[in-house]
Amino acid sequence: MSEKQQQAVITEAAKISFQNVTKRFQVREGRGVSEFTAMDGVNLDVRPGEFMAVVGPSGCGKSTLLDLLAGLSHPTSGQILLDGRPITGPGLDRGIVFQQYALFPWRTARANIEFGLEAKGFSQKERRERARHYLALVGLSGFENRYPHELSGGMKQRVAIARSLAFDPDVLLMDEPFAALDAQTRESLQTELLSIWEQTGKTILFITHGIDEAVYLGQRVAVMTARPGRIKRIIDIPLGKRSEDEDIRSGAEFGALRHEIWSELREEVQRSQAFDRSPVTAKAGLAK
Amino acid sequence: MSLDKAMAATSSTAAGGLATRQAGTGTGRAVAAAVRIRSAAAKVLRSTAAIAAFAAIWELAPRLGLVDSTFLPPLSTVLSAWWDLAVSGALLEHFQASIVRSISGLLLAITVAIPLGLAIGYYKPVAALLNPLLELFRNTAALALLPVFILILGIGETSKITIVLFACTWPILLSTVNGVRSVDPLLIKSARSLGLQPFKLFFKVILPASLPSIFTGIRLAGASSILVLIAAEMVGAKAGLGYLINYTQYNFQIPEMYAGILTISALGLLINQGLVLLERRFSGWKNNA
Numbered sequence: 001m002s003e004k005q006q007q008a009v010i011t012e013a014a015k016i017s018f019q020n021v022t023k024r025f026q027v028r029e030g031r032g033v034s035e036f037t038a039m040d041g042v043n044l045d046v047r048p049g050e051f052m053a054v055v056g057p058s059g060c061g062k063s064t065l066l067d068l069l070a071g072l073s074h075p076t077s078g079q080i081l082l083d084g085r086p087i088t089g090p091g092l093d094r095g096i097v098f099q100q101y102a103l104f105p106w107r108t109a110r111a112n113i114e115f116g117l118e119a120k121g122f123s124q125k126e127r128r129e130r131a132r133h134y135l136a137l138v139g140l141s142g143f144e145n146r147y148p149h150e151l152s153g154g155m156k157q158r159v160a161i162a163r164s165l166a167f168d169p170d171v172l173l174m175d176e177p178f179a180a181l182d183a184q185t186r187e188s189l190q191t192e193l194l195s196i197w198e199q200t201g202k203t204i205l206f207i208t209h210g211i212d213e214a215v216y217l218g219q220r221v222a223v224m225t226a227r228p229g230r231i232k233r234i235i236d237i238p239l240g241k242r243s244e245d246e247d248i249r250s251g252a253e254f255g256a257l258r259h260e261i262w263s264e265l266r267e268e269v270q271r272s273q274a275f276d277r278s279p280v281t282a283k284a285g286l287a288k
Numbered sequence: 289m290s291l292d293k294a295m296a297a298t299s300s301t302a303a304g305g306l307a308t309r310q311a312g313t314g315t316g317r318a319v320a321a322a323v324r325i326r327s328a329a330a331k332v333l334r335s336t337a338a339i340a341a342f343a344a345i346w347e348l349a350p351r352l353g354l355v356d357s358t359f360l361p362p363l364s365t366v367l368s369a370w371w372d373l374a375v376s377g378a379l380l381e382h383f384q385a386s387i388v389r390s391i392s393g394l395l396l397a398i399t400v401a402i403p404l405g406l407a408i409g410y411y412k413p414v415a416a417l418l419n420p421l422l423e424l425f426r427n428t429a430a431l432a433l434l435p436v437f438i439l440i441l442g443i444g445e446t447s448k449i450t451i452v453l454f455a456c457t458w459p460i461l462l463s464t465v466n467g468v469r470s471v472d473p474l475l476i477k478s479a480r481s482l483g484l485q486p487f488k489l490f491f492k493v494i495l496p497a498s499l500p501s502i503f504t505g506i507r508l509a510g511a512s513s514i515l516v517l518i519a520a521e522m523v524g525a526k527a528g529l530g531y532l533i534n535y536t537q538y539n540f541q542i543p544e545m546y547a548g549i550l551t552i553s554a555l556g557l558l559i560n561q562g563l564v565l566l567e568r569r570f571s572g573w574k575n576n577a
Contacts, residue, residue, distance in 0.1 A: 070481045088482045106571070114490075116482045166483075173442035195504045 014045035014081070016069065016171060017205045021078035023064050038054065040063040040228035041078070046205060051197055053218030054204045055261060056162045057269045061229025062207045066175050070096055082171070092120050095164030099176040101156040103148040109135065109159045110144040116167040134162035137196060148223065154185035161193070165200065190216055211265065215239075215257050216249060223261060226268045233264055300441025322538045365571070366470060369543035370550060377531075383551060385527040388561065390513040391446065397509055401457045405464025409492065409498070430455035430516050435522060443524045448517065455516040456509035463505025467498030469503075503567040512557045516553060529555065 014184050023039040038061040040176040046052045056062050067073045068080055080087045082094070095116070103112050122130065135141055138158040147158055154278040157177055162170060178186040194217065197204055214221045215237055223232045235256055239248060248254055332532025341365055350357035371381040389423075408415045408422075434451055441447035471494050479493045529552050536545040 036399045055534045063347055071482060079485060094481070096478065098474060098478060102384055102472075104493070104496070106499070115479075118492075119482050119484055119488075209312045251517060 013047065015050070015083065016046040016205065017045075017081040017084075018042045018044040019079050021068065021075045021080055021082065021209050023061070023073070037228040039068075039075075040230055042229065042231055044234075045223060046203060046232050047199050048209075049203055051194075051204045051206065051217060051219045053208060053214035054224060055208055055211060055214045055221060055265060056229065057207060057226045057265065057271075061065065061227070062209075062224065063175060065224075066096070066173055066205075066207055069171075069173055070094060072119065083137040092116065092167050093169050094171045094173055095169035097164050097172065097174045097177045099159050100177050101148070101153075101160045103156055103159055103163075105148050108145050108147055109151065111142065112148070112159055113163045113166045116163060120167050123254065123267045126135030129164075134166045135159075137165065137199075137210045138162045139192065146187060152185075153181050154189060157181065157189060158192075160263070161196070163198070165202075170203060172204045173203045174204065176208055177206075180207070186213075193217065211258055211261050212249060215254060221261055223264045225269075226271045232268070235261060235264075290499060299341050357516065359542065361546065365543045366546040366550065369541075370547035372445075373547055377550060379547070382527055382529050382532045382548070383555065383568075384526075384527055385531075386514075386517060386521065386529045386552075387555060388560075389521075389528065390517045390555075393449045394456050394506075394509060394513045394559075396449070397456030397460055397507060397513075400453070401460035401505075402464050405461045405494070405502075406468055406498075408461075409465040409468025410494065426462070429451050430512075431519050434520055438524060448520050448525065448528075449522050451514045453516050455512045459508035459512065460502070463501045463508070464498065466507075467501025468494055470501065471497040500567075500571045503563070503571060504557045505562045507560065507567070510558040510563050511556065514559065518563045531540070 021039060022037065025036045025038060026033050027036045040189065044052075054062060054065065064073075069082075069087065071087050071091055071094070101245070104115065107115065110128075110131045111192070113134055114127040117127045117130060131144070132141075132191045135144060138161055139254070140158050143151065143155065143159075146155075152226070157180075178189055181189065190213065193204075206217055207215075208217075218237050221235045221237060223235065224230065225232045226272060235257065239253060239257075346360075346363040348362075350360050370379070387565045430451055433454060434447075437447040437454075439452050440569060441450055444500065475493055476489065477565050479489050517528070518530035518533070520526035522534040527533040529548050532548040532557060533545050533552075536542070536548060
């Protein structure tokens with residue numbers, strides 16, 4: 001089989017496929033307009049049902065990647081396929097979980113979960129039913145009528161996850177969802193996310209800057225380069241099933257993988273810091 | 289613990305928490321009830337103390353000759369004048385005239401300013417087109433236009449309601465524009481990612497997210513509705529609280545004049561309270577409500 005054919009097979013089987021995706025932004029700089037390349041020739045295939053973690057130094061275009069995949073912006077060149085079809089706009093086949101929860105403060109937990117269902121045109125009875133089901137799935141039964149400001153950070157993120165799962169997307173995109181939480185809440189949510197993933201069989205693309213988190217959650221970890229964002233390496237995480245009782249994070253294998261990613265990232269962080277000290281920082285900050 | 293001891297404990301200021309902790313026991317519950325009554329009484333006392341002191345000074349200063357009682361009659365004289373006005377029905381007539389004008393002006397302003405503000409906040413071209421004109425109007429004191437309104441609309445109700453409408457429009461308009469512009473972009477992004485089209489996005493996200501800000505504007509407008517109305521009534525009217533104050537002052541009915549002023553304060557409080565209740569009803573999800 002030639003390399004090209006092989007490529008075609010992978011593409012067909014892939015749930016999400018980034019094909020040579022480049023994204024440039026126009027940045028105003030003084031009087032002129034300059035161009036800033038956020039992502040440059042990104043190739044990435046995510047298999048159906050896979051948990052793929054993406055790590056990278058800050059400003060590596062992780063959020064750009066997510067925006068493109070969500071259909072909120074369009075690549076300058078290249079294409080992104082979902083089930084073999086190019087993404088043309090936002091859709092309910094993809095659910096997004098944001099770092100800052102993005103819950104609607106005027107809606108109760110249940111009404112927040114029902115938001116996407118309203119967009120999909122479910123009946124009220126069905127919406128209630130689903131909201132109850134998914135609140136239970138994230139361990140928040142009994143909190144239906146709480147407003148977001150009455151919930152803790154961890155609970156808000158649970159509601160946000162339930163909201164994204166409720167309209168049953170094939171793909172879950174998570175943008176540093178646990179970054180704003182305290183360590184303990186984060187660990188318990190990570191464990192729960194894995195069990196939700198196992199129960200629902202969703203394809204998950206999980207963006208993070210935490211190496212531990214990436215190794216713990218991902219079946220594969222994609223390491224991105226600093227500006228412009230490219231996929232530097234994809235590392236398999238052959239850790240098998242994570243169980244709740246076992247402290248997998250302190251195992252030797254976990255440590256080795258962690259170190260491998262850390263070394264890859266360190267170069268990028270150094271490069272990115274060197275970049276930060278140069279006068280073009282403002283430009284990069286804008287495009288972030 | 290004996291009841292006596294418990295009661296003694298409650299008399300100290302720190303007893304609230306203590307009594308709550310005892311609330312599970314039989315005697316504790318009675319004590320807790322007593323504390324609740326006491327703290328409620330203290331609360332009432334705190335919130336009325338300043339007003340009571342003000343009333344006392346008003347009553348005593350003229351009586352002790354600290355101020356001329358012709359120009360500032362004691363509160364009791366004012367209140368009895370108020371009572372006479374109320375019984376005669378004159379007060380109600382003026383009060384009604386004022387409240388009808390201010391509320392109709394406010395309601396009209398709400399129906400004009402909110403849609404306009406939403407449009408300006410949402411569509412950039414509309415904002416670019418209208419902003420200079422609006423900025424000019426906003427900075428024109430409403431009362432400066434009163435002669436114009438009277439000239440064009442006559443001395444009747446129309447000119448008064450129009451000036452209230454004018455004065456109320458700006459705070460509502462500005463806070464609506466502000467509300468729309470300051471909707472958390474993340475919420476919009478989140479809704480857009482769910483495939484919401486602009487029309488639905490507007491009604492499901494932008495409007496509810498702007499409501500608190502819109503209500504702030506409505507409350508500001510409520511205050512200025514009265515301010516402007518009273519001034520308008522002083523200039524040219526045959527009824528209304530502003531007219532009452534002006535008329536009584538000309539005729540040297542000083543206690544009646546103060547009675548009119550007190551009624552205006554009451555009207556202001558009434559409108560504000562009504563708006564606060566309305567605000568709670570519509571944006572009860574806010575932390576501070």
